[in-house]
Amino acid sequence: MNKTLLVAQREYVEHLRTKTFWIGVLIAPIGIALVYTLMFLLAGKTDLRKYAVLDHSEGAWVSKVIDRRIADDDLDKILGSRKISTEERRPLLDQAKAKLSKLPQGHPLRELLTAMVSSGVLAEIDKAGGWDKASSALKARIYGIVVPWALRVSQSEKQRVQVTSVATGMAMKDYVRVPVPDEGEDTEKVLNQKLQKGEIFAYFVIGSDPLAEEHHSKYVSNNLTDFKLRSWYGDYVTKVVRERHVQRLKKEKDLTPGDVAAIQRSFRFEEKKLSATGEEEAVVESDKVRxxxxxxxxxxxxxxxxxxxxxxxxxxxxxxxxxxxxxxxxxxxxxxxxxxxxxxxxxxxxxxxxxxxxxxxxxxxxxxxxxxxxxxxxxxxxxxxxxxxxxxxxxxxxxxxxxxxxxxxxxxxxxxxxxxxxxxxxxxxxxxxxxxxxxxxxxxxxxxxxxxxxxxxxxxxxxxxxxxxxxxxxxxxxxxxxxxxxxxxxxxxxxxxxxxxxxxxxxxxxxxxxxxxxxxxxxxxxxxx
Structure with a gap:
């Protein structure tokens, strides 16, 4: 047994005497730390995705409701949660003023917060008992301030970075909606040209009847491996369309199996890509495999x-x-x-x-x-x-x-x-x-x-x-x-x-x-x- 221990000691000491052993010892934790740091930094990180929405629904109601939903989510990032218990809730007006006091002059968020404070809408929401008890009309006034501000600020790279560095997690950090050019029947052709030039990452087309089973909506992009934008916007569309289904069915007495299926169905965009000549083509499984x-x-x-x-x-x-x-x-x-x-x-x-x-x-x-x-x-x-x-x-x-x-x-x-x-x-x-x-x-x-x-x-x-x-x-x-x-x-x-x-x-x-x-x-x- 003593001889076995001597052999073990020799092997152990032999390894410890080599510089390469200690190089390996040092590099292992450093390498693992760097790899995991890199994985953490890369998790969910993508370039900014610019997209357009061509909404053929009546009065473009789908995209308008989604704009308000995105604004609603962004307000949480700007003011903090508005949907907490009454005991813990801080008046929205106080939250906005506290944010204003910390922002330098010329900051894009100052413009938004000043507009909300001076309009008196925050004070009225606080008087009504908070966001949860505020009327739809009051919320609509807030959205009327936030939506155009967000659309304008997101078009400026400098202002977008200023805003998202303070209010982290806002939609404009990863996704920016660009205005759709008013080209009549040639609008899709113009969007295809922008897609080919790399000016936009993708665009959505919402059909004239989003509540129908065959709604003829599509998602056009040349990137077939990054589906985050499609999933993010598609989730909003699904929720909005489901709610409209429920509102319609509340007026009817009997539910059919088709009605139930319509409520449960996720809104799916037909995937399209552009060919080398700029023509739209359906995306098939072999395209994704390639x-x-x-x-x-x-x-x-x-x-x-x-x-x-x-x-x-x-x-x-x-x-x-x-x-x-x-x-x-x-x-x-x-x-x-x-x-x-x-x-x-x-x-x-x-x-x-x-x-x-x-x-x-x-x-x-x-x-x-x-x-x-x-x-x-x-x-x-x-x-x-x-x-x-x-x-x-x-x-x-x-x-x-x-x-x-x-x-x-x-x-x-x-x-x-x-x-x-x-x-x-x-x-x-x-x-x-x-x-x-x-x-x-x-x-x-x-x-x-x-x-x-x-x-x-x-x-x-x-x-x-x-x-x-x-x-x-x-x-x-x-x-x-x-x-x-x-x-x-x-x-x-x-x-x-x-x-x-x-x-x-x-x-x-x-x-x-x-x-x-x-x-x-x-x-x-x-x-x-």
Missing amino acids: KYAPLAFVYVLWMAVFMAAQMLLTNTVEEKSNRIIEVLLSSVSPTQLMHGKIYGIALTGLTVVGSWALFFVVGVKLAPSLLSGSTEAQFAKLGLDHVISDPAYLGSFLAYFLSGYLIYAAILVALGSVCNSLKEAQNLQQPVVFLLMVPFVVMFPIVGDPNGTLARIITYIPLYTPFAMMNRAGGPPPLWEYLASSGVILATLWIAFRGAAKVFRVGVLMTGKPPRLGEILKWLRAPVS
């Missing part, structure tokens, strides 16, 4: 780099410890040896990925013959066969897969060359693992908004460019971004291979004590022969 397909490609690259990390690090260490590396260097130069290792393991990774792809293709082709009835029809709607045969996707995948693989391979082979044992290699692998967590964390937000701010920022971080551009293939990005990102990738490859060659040629022949960071930096500054 937009989400890049996720699979990114995940495959992510897995492939993980596999390469293990092979590149351990392979070099084993050859160093067995003195095989010295025999190899008698026949080839260090740079040739490094390149050969990278390309050989890259081909190994491609073989694995190619095998996966082959199995997937065979599965997609055979699946229809193995399925039957409705299941076969549902599978056909996914359009997977078109995704795997799309030259744009396959070309992007091959180009970005190879470039991403080679960038990380160069880094890993350089790290492997300075390690003298598998323990050191495994400890040095941890920083690479945490670097790779970033594209894994952001891949869902990017596919949800492939041309948004986050996607563009990640695109120009060299270590993540291949992941980001592959993830954005469903967008797709404009041509200039393909060219710019290609330049970033080529420059990164050149720097990575040049730096790796400098480290590899010295590190691969070193034994004993691992080099310090200062020594490695000296190697990087040295010229390559």
